[in-house]
Every structure is written in C-alpha cells, then in structure tokens.
Amino acid sequence: MLIAIDIGNSAIKIGVYKNHPTNFDIEVSSIEKDYDSLSKSLNLIIESSKYKPEVIIGSVVPSLDEPVIQLFRKKFRIKPMIVDIKLKTGVTFNYNPIDAIGADRIADSVAVNNLYQNNLTKIVVDFGTATVFEIISSNGEFLGGSIFPGLEVSSEALFNKTSLLEKINFEEIGSDEKIIGNSTNQSLKSSLFWGYISLTEGMIDKILNELNTPRSKAFVIGTGGFASLISNQTPVFDKIEPNLTLEGLRIIYELNK
Secondary structure, eight states: OEEEEEEOSSEEEEEEETTTTTOOOOEEEEEESSHHHHHHHHHHHHHTOSSOOEEEEEESOHHHHHHHHHIIIIISOOOOEEOOTTSOOSOEEOOSSGGGSOHHHHHHHHHHHHHSOTTSEEEEEEESSEEEEEEEOTTSEEEEEEEEEOHHHHHHHHHHHOSSOOOOOGGGOOTTOOSSOSSHHHHHHHHHHHHHHHHHHHHHHHHHHHHTOOGGGEEEEEESTTHHHHHTTOSOOSEEOTTHHHHHHHHHHHHHO
16 A cells, blocks of 8 residues: 655645555545644554555645654654655756755656556646646656645635735636626635636647647646636646546655655
C-alpha cells in the first residue's frame, strides 16, 4: 500500500493506493490543514492495513513538515519520502532559484509528463488557494508559469478589505450566473465565475502565442478544487484530473523507490 499526502495551503489530501504497485486505483480523502486531523486519519488508514504502508509527502506548508515527518517516524515507524527538487522526476525544471519550486508544482509536472502524450506541450491550470498555470514542453521541460490569487482568496480579500461587500458562498455559484449582475451579490459572483473563466482562456491563448505553439499541439489539464466549476462553461480543457497532484506523488515515489 502506498499513501500519498498532499499538504496544501487550504487542506490536506490523502490518496491511498491499497494495491500498489499492482493496481493504481486510489481512495481520496480531504481533511483540515492541521496536525491532529492528519494524525487521526492516518491512524484509521494504517490500522486497517495488513502491512506497513509506504509513504510519500508533498508539502507547501513548511511549518507542518517536521511534525508530520516525526509523526511517521516515531508513531508509525515509517520513513516517508519527502518531495523536493533533488528527487528523480524525469522533468527538467527551468526555474530560478530551482529549490523555490513547490512540491505541488513538481508533482503536477511529473504527472502530466508521464500520463499524457509526449509530443504535446502540456498546460496545467491548478485552481487551489492560488490559481497556478504550469507549462511543460513536449521534451519534458518545465518552462515556468503564472500564479494568481485563487477564487476564494480573491473573494476573502474583497470581503476583508471593504465595508459593504459580502462573502460569497461558492456552493451557490453555477453556470447560470449572469455576466452583468444587477445586485452586489450577482456582481461579485460574475467577477469570480466569468472573470476566472476569461482569465483562464486568455492566459492559455497568451501562453500558446508566446510559445508559438498551435492549440492542436497543446494539451490543457485542469485540476484543483474549482476546476470542475470553471470547466463547465469553457471548452479550453482537454482533461479535468482532480487527483493530478496525488498521481504525480505516486509516480515520483516509483521513480525513486
């Protein structure tokens, strides 16, 4: 069994590959970003396993790194693999400084480089705490990308920095949102929903133009919590893969075990 743990800025995702390496079916759970929640979840997973699992961790929250590593070592007697740029990835990272690239971006890049056609430029749009664009060439080179505030971060910023704007419930946002809102609530929903759709479409066009790459030579993947919401109203995505980062962690583990 392999446990892949993605420690993000908003939540922790745990992917359990019960029959790894013979089968890549995954069971995914998402928990709050805190040590106690993770410890309880891991207790349940590990106690239900007949064998000691293997573990890989990708984290963008440095304050949790050492406590989680010690949790595995002292409580579960497991030495987890920690994702960083020094591991084998099969991807060449064009980034400066190289050790500043996050574990999530490393995992996403490895996933698309291994799971999709090698002769295409891959563009990943990860809709998480930040909305992140990642570009991987057909030769397996991470070319860089762009980082924007995520939908929730943008909404929270408006709510916290203004007196009259209200907090948006994202569960109420749907494809029937008006572009021209005739109330404050509708106007905010329009900016978040249609604005980020336009952002996504526009950035992908500009990325392809800068690379001088036709759309037919690119493969666009959406991932992250808001990927499905955004993809419902734009044809720009070739694939929505909610577990892209976890799949990348799995592949990194296999390359380095």
